[in-house]
Amino acid sequence: MDFKKNDNVTIISGKDKGKSGKITKVFATAGQILIEGINMKKKHAKPKKSGEKGQIIQIAHPISASNAMITCSSCSKNTRIAKKIESKGMKVRVCKKCGAGL
Numbered sequence: 198m199d200f201k202k203n204d205n206v207t208i209i210s211g212k213d214k215g216k217s218g219k220i221t222k223v224f225a226t227a228g229q230i231l232i233e234g235i236n237m238k239k240k241h242a243k244p245k246k247s248g249e250k251g252q253i254i255q256i257a258h259p260i261s262a263s264n265a266m267i268t269c270s271s272c273s274k275n276t277r278i279a280k281k282i283e284s285k286g287m288k289v290r291v292c293k294k295c296g297a298g299l
């Protein structure tokens with residue numbers, strides 16, 4: 198999976214299509230990513246102490262990584278990722294459109 202924590206992504210399909218946000222967690226084995234403010238679900242929480250009221254809390258749930266595209270920081274376009282080998286043999290993620298490092 199080419200996604201990493203703190204990457205900016207845009208949703209390309211689903212109910213949140215067109216929205217963008219920052220990745221907070223990557224689930225590589227499941228092929229899913231967690232993005233802040235995207236795919237929000239409501240959870241009903243019981244009161245924890247006596248005299249306290251129950252609440253409805255909104256929590257972000259993971260979405261499939263195939264429904265998101267990375268947004269390049271330099272050209273600010275949705276792009277795929279290329280891997281380029283530097284002189285020391287290290288692989289670097291590169292924007293397919295402008296060639297800038299991600």
